[in-house]
Structure formats: structure tokens, C-alpha cells
Amino acid sequence: MTHKSSTPGRGLIAFIKDVITWNLSGGLAYQFFLCILAAFMMLGIYAYLVQFKIGLGVTNMSNIVSWGLYISNFTFFVGVAAAAVMLILPAYIFKDKDLHKVVIIGEGVAVGALVMCLLFIIADLGGPLNAWHLIPGIGILNWPSSLLAWDIIVINGYLALNLLVPFYIIYCHYNNRAPNENKYRPFIFLSIFWAFAIHMITAFLYEGLPARPFWNNPLMGPRFLASAFAAGPALISVVLIIIDTATTFKINSKIFNKLRLIIVVSAIINLIMLFSEVFKEFYFTTHHSLSAVYLFFGLDGYDALVPWIWTAISMNILGTVILAFNPGKNKPFVLLPACVLLFTGIWIEKGMGLIIPGLVPSPLGEIVDYAPSWVEVSITLGILAFGIFVVTFLIKPAIIIEQRFEEDRRLH
């Protein structure tokens, strides 16, 4: 980190300038990384232009499978965003000093995930230019009746909370003064409630539809939380491992251990709930279990999801077992693949594995297989790249500022 020696000016304009320069400067590997992200984003933009011009018909969605890859990813990343609370909660309520250090990274990941969620929703809209119809005042928000209206409110609110609080803290640190805790603590507490709310409400979005028995399941909310609190910290662990190896910001192995424990407990609860759901569907299979049959074994020769769900469950179990027994003693080379396994497993299971079977078979019994088209895949990749870009953009300056602030503290 070459920037440490330079003494940047203070104030908002200097702050913005510094953030931008820090983000754009870096080693060759970093530049290469940015280029790859940019390439994927361009691909996504191109695919979106195609979709915008021709219509959602360029996706493989149909009147039966009316939600596909976009909404699947949206659902999953809401969980990732909510998982930042697993760092905030111990750091601020139980005053955990280790986790306090990485809270800011967790919040950065949350912001990235939320941005992706919003983009996935916009990509999924048939009339994105009519989105202003949702804004109360000039449009109509069907609140409190529509759970989608609730979801829009909570996601945007959570995004605001996760942007404002870290910005305040970072900005104070940048100006080399301690942030006033009285000012931001209420918002921290609010964000804890809010994190649970965004995930529960996203679950209610599906849970509240009696038309879809696969979703109309009271375990949906809790299971969303459990899987999110496993997948989110797993992703944060991965990010921390990357930061630990790629930057001078060193992460204490205690943090990894604590995160690992959080992940293991959540993943086990998640697996118990999965078992409970599977039991309910297959002990006495009813018409309402057809979606589950389609998901796990295929129905009438349609079985596009079967390999995916079994892969996901295997990854899920394997990841959980590795993290529980911790053979590598929190060493990155074991922790990283285990976290990636668990994260990917939950991604498949709570993304496509949740959304598609809810829609198949249709209420009138029709079965249709779904696999995303190139446009859907490209837009999804573009949005993911943008999400990673946002996370990088937020975390990189944050780390530099935090390190400098701590050094200043030590010197005085």
C-alpha cells in the first residue's frame, strides 16, 4: 500500500477524490481483476439492451415458469445482505472486539448484495420504465397489502442504513476523529431488526401465496434466515481470506473461528429444517408435494433440476461437515473451499431450487422445464460483476482509512 505515506487533505471533496484514486490504483493483478469485472459488466449491459429492446421473451421464462434466474438470485442475495447482522449483532450487542474490526467489511458485502438485489429486480421487470409507478406520491405503492411493496421498502431502507452508518464512521475516521457513538448506535440497532425483517419479508413474499403449496410453508421464513446466516458469513469469510492474503490488513484467526462457529450452527439448523421439509413432503406425498417430487426426482420425464438439487445438497452437507470438524484448524486452504462449497450449495438450493419448483407444476398441472437463456446468464453475470465491483469499491478505501486511523491512534 503506497498511499499510506501520502497525507491526503480532509473534507468531503478530498474524501471522494481519495476514495476514487485508491480504488483505481493498485497492482497489475488488481487492474486485471477490474478489467475482468468491467468485461462482465459490459456483457451484462449488452444482454440487457437486447432484453430491453425485444422484451422478456429473450429469456427462457414462460407463463408457467414466470420467475427464473433473476428472482432466484434476488432471493439468495437478500439473504447474503441480511447476514451482515451476524457480525453487527455480536460486535455491538455482545461487544465482541474481534468482530468489531470486520463489521465494516460485512456491511460492505451487504451493500454489494443489496445493490445486486435491486438490479436483479429491475432486470426482471417487464416495464422497467414504469418503475416510477412504485414511488408513492407520483405513483402508487400498494402498501401494506402487497408484500412486494413491503420488500421494496425494507430493501431500500436496509441499503440506506448500511450505506449511512459505515459512511459516517469511515468519514470520521478519515478526518481523524472518533465517531460519536450516540449518533449512530440507534441506527445500528435498527439495522439489526431490519436485517431480520428484510429476510423474513422476502420469505413472506413466497410464503404468503396459497396458490403455491411448495412456498406456502411456515418454515420458509426461519429457513431463509438459517440458510442466509450460513451463506452470508461464508461469503464474508471468503472475502476476509482474500483481504488477508491480498492486502496488508491482517485478519486475526480468532475471527475466522468465530465466523466458522456461526456458519456451522446456522448450517446445521438449515439442514435440520431441510430434513423436516423433505420429511413432510415425502412421508405422505400429496398433490401439494408434486413440486418437491419435481425438484428431487423429476415428474413425468421432466427433471432439469434433479442433478442441481442433489449437487447442492451434497455440497451443503460436505461444507457443513468440513466446517464443523475443522480439520485445517482455520487455515485458509481448508476454510476457503469449505466456505465456497457451502455458499454455492445454498446458492443453488435457495435460488433456482426454491423458485422454479414453486412454479412447476402450474396450478392447472402443467409441467415445463426451465433453463436460463444466454441473455439471462449474461445479465446475471453482469450484475454479479457489478456487485463484486461495489464491494471492492467500498471495502478497499475503508481498509486503508481504518489502517491509517489505527496507526494514528497508536502514534498519539
Next chain:
Amino acid sequence: MDIRKNNENKNQKESSPNQTTDKKKKFGRRDFLKGAAKAAALGSVAMASGCGTALLPSKEERELRWKEYFKKNYRLMTVSEKEETVRRLERLAKIKKDVSIQMSSKAAIPGVLYGYAFNVTRCEGFMECVAACVKENNLDRKSKTQYIRIFEMEPGEMAPAAGNGKYFHEVPVEGHFYMGAQCFHCENPPCVKACPTKATWKEPDGIVVVDYNWCIGCRYCMAACPYYGRRFNWHDPEVPAKEMTKKQHYLGNRMRARGQMEKCTFCVQRTREGRLPACVEACPTGARVFGNLLDPKSEIRFVLKNKKVFRLKEELTTDPKFWYFID
């Protein structure tokens, strides 16, 4: 304007694909050259009016589209605003497709609540209703959108899910019966509850309608419907000008655009004038009964009083206004 030229052209089939590809190329180049912002603006106009065929819209057309884009939700419009938008849409149809349509914004008749009954014994699966519905409601011919589905059922079950909705052979087949399903116009519609922008609602006469222009295309209503009653426009719908039903209603059979939800409206353009929905009128076996539930001497009330009726998925308390009965 282009369509008129096409019609004049004798080799219609050969010329039209070439023209469309040309158009696409030009349009694409323009988009990229003029930058994302302009593309979005151009698209917005195209989106709002539901057509991207005209390359250089006239000033009048641009103004009409602009006003259409910023109009209110239909339910919030005053009577004169409704009248204005209906005139604008008529004019746009004339400019863009050279079709003279007559659009109505007629409100619900007081004291009317529409109800529908389907005679499971009488239906013989001729699907005249489906064909009539497609024609009357200007349903997309390209993706072959249909509001009505008819299921060929074997005795022993009473749920369409158990039947065959894809039959195409001589009907009726011995030992089978036929059952139709469409939007049931629930009194407690889950789709209306789900819509985040109030783009769909239940009219005073009980018809569940969509304000196509207000719809943002999130498809949450589709997920919420337990009867597969809704259809989404994945592409821009195509109806040849010659085949188009010209007598339209704002909430009914007017042309939709891509990205909008649509559904059966009990042919609101007909029923509000006292006429029967197209499916009822077309049914050759008299399996479909339609009328005013609030009128004690209506046919629908006779059926409900004298026949053993049932509704689909009653346990969901959606309270459909569509009953099945058996002779």
C-alpha cells in the same frame, strides 16, 4: 404506415421479414450511436406506447406517446381524463397501424355483479370458446396466447390438473368429459392483493381487470393466482390489422404491449353493453351460463339455486365467481 405498404405489396410474405430485419439493424445502430441515455428515452416512448416499429415518429405521435407515458393510474383518472386517454389511444392506433378503433371507458353498470357457470356435462371440447376469445380479445397470435383452457378429463377426478389440456383430435371422446378453466374473477382475489402498484383491481361489477399501462411487469400476480388465470406479454403482441376487433375497452381488449400482464375480463367491452362474453356466445353446446348475480331472475341465479354447483380450490377462500355444475 409500414403495414399499409406491406399490404399493398403482393409478395407480402417475402418482403416483410426483410423489412423487419432491416428495421432491427437500423434501430440497433441508432441505439449504440446515440448513447445509452437517448436509447432509454427512445425506448421509453416505444415502451409506453407499446410499439417500436416506427423509426421517426411524427411530432403528433411523439406528443401523444409522451402524454401516454405520464398518465395516471386508470382508477385515479377523472371521467374527462379517461376520455382523453381513450381518444389518444384511438389516434395512436390510427397513426401507427392505420386501424380505426372505437375505444370505450364505460364504467360498471350499477347493481350488477357478474357470475359465470360452466356445465361440465354439456361441454364437448369443441374449443369454439377459445377461438372466439382469441379473436374478440385481440390475443397475441404469435405466441398463441389463450385465456381459456379446456381439459379432457377421465371420469374419477374433478381437478383440471388431472386432465389433458393439450388434446387435438375428434371430440367428444367416449368416456371422457371436458372442463374449461379461465380467470375466475375471485371476490377475494390473491392477485389484486399481490400487485405492488395497484395496477390490477376488482371493478364494482366484480370483474378483475388490469391497467395495462400501469403494470410494471413484475409478475407477482401471476405467482399469486391459484388458477393460472393470467398471461404475460413476453414479446410485443401481434394481431393483424384485418383480424383486429375494433370495438375495444380501455380495461379490456385494447392492444397490449410487451412487458404487460393481461387476463380474461369477462369481455368487459361486451358485457358492459349488455352483451354476452365471446366465449358464452360462441359455445355450441350451451355449456356456459353468464349473468348478473344480483338479479334474482337471472339465469346464473337459477343455476346456483337449482343445480349442484362447485368451485375450484374453494379451500383457498378466493371466492371465485365461476361455478361448475353437472346436469
Next chain:
Amino acid sequence: MIRDVMNISRCKKNIFRIFAALFFILAGKTAYCGSGGVIETYKNATAPFDDEKLVDPMLSFSDHLVLVNIKYQGGKFWTRTRKDKIERFKCSKCHNNQDVNRPEAAKIAHGDIRLVHGGQEKPLQCFTCHNKDDRDFLVTEKGVIIDMDHSYKLCGQCHFRQKKDWVGGAHGKRVSYWAGKRVVRNCTSCHNPHSPRFKKRWPATYSHPLD
């Protein structure tokens, strides 16, 4: 520090209050939605609907109509005529006491008629329905003479259940309008009286595969 805690607790309390309030509003709204139901609504609707006043009186019928001489729920209703749709009505033009001067006249006039009515054990014959003595009219089993426009009376002697449903509106169909004066199709508007069952045929269209 104490003030901090108080601030937080106040904040928390308010959040709980807001959430509680929202919960009750939502619960109330949901409960309200579930009450009543359409069955209750229509059962309570007993006042007659004034067709004349509420629906445009422009409803018109191109068809020739005849007033049915059965009361429909206390009201009048009309049905389509039959006689003007029979090619060679009046029948008495041929069926009179004059000699037939062409061979095979019966085949030429009525050769297209296939009588598939009444089942195999007890098939119907021409004079089960047609009046032998006055060919312009139909006749019931009991010998009541019936005008061809009012054929529902004849059909109703066996198909009395269908007739009851037809009068009420559960069988047959209205012509064009659900409102205004009630005009229904006659039995013979849909059924060929000589072979009343609908013929097998191909459906008008098919359902497009859904994917």
C-alpha cells in the same frame, strides 16, 4: 452512558410500537377481507334488476322471435322461430290429398333425413312427432297439436328435465345478450330434431404447448 442506554431503549420501544401497530392494521385488514363472500352477497340481493333502465335499450335482434308461452321465473321470454327456417314450409303444400306425380318424390324431399332419435330399443318414427292429419303441425303423445315454433313443448314431453332447465336457463343458451329482454335459442336452434346428438368433430383450435 446511562443516557445512551435510555436512548437505545426508547428507540427500541418505539420500534416495537410501530411494529405492533402495523401488525394490528394488517391483521384487521386481512380479517376484513375474509368476511362475507359472494354467496352471501347474491343471496341478499332480492330486489329485481331493472334491465330497461340500466342497460342501453339499443339491444336488438335480427332473428324472428316468438313469445314462449311458459312463464320464466314470473317473467316473459322469447325464443327463435322455427317455421321460417324450414326450407319447404308449409308442409301442406306437398302433403295434401293430391296425387304425387313424381316417383321418388319422398326421397328427393326428405332423403337427407336420418332419424337417430330415441335409442335402439325404441326408435322414434316420423309420426311420433309429426301430425299425420295436419302436416304443418306437430303432435304430442297425448294428441295435443303443437305449432312448429313452439317445438320445446313437444321435446319437453320426454325431455322434461331439460325443458325445466331450459326455461330456467341451465340448459340451452341466451342469444347475444345477458341483459334486456330474455331471448333464448329454441331446442331446434342447436339440435337437429331428427338426430339431436352433436356430431363428433375436430376442435376449433388447440392449446399451444406452454413452454
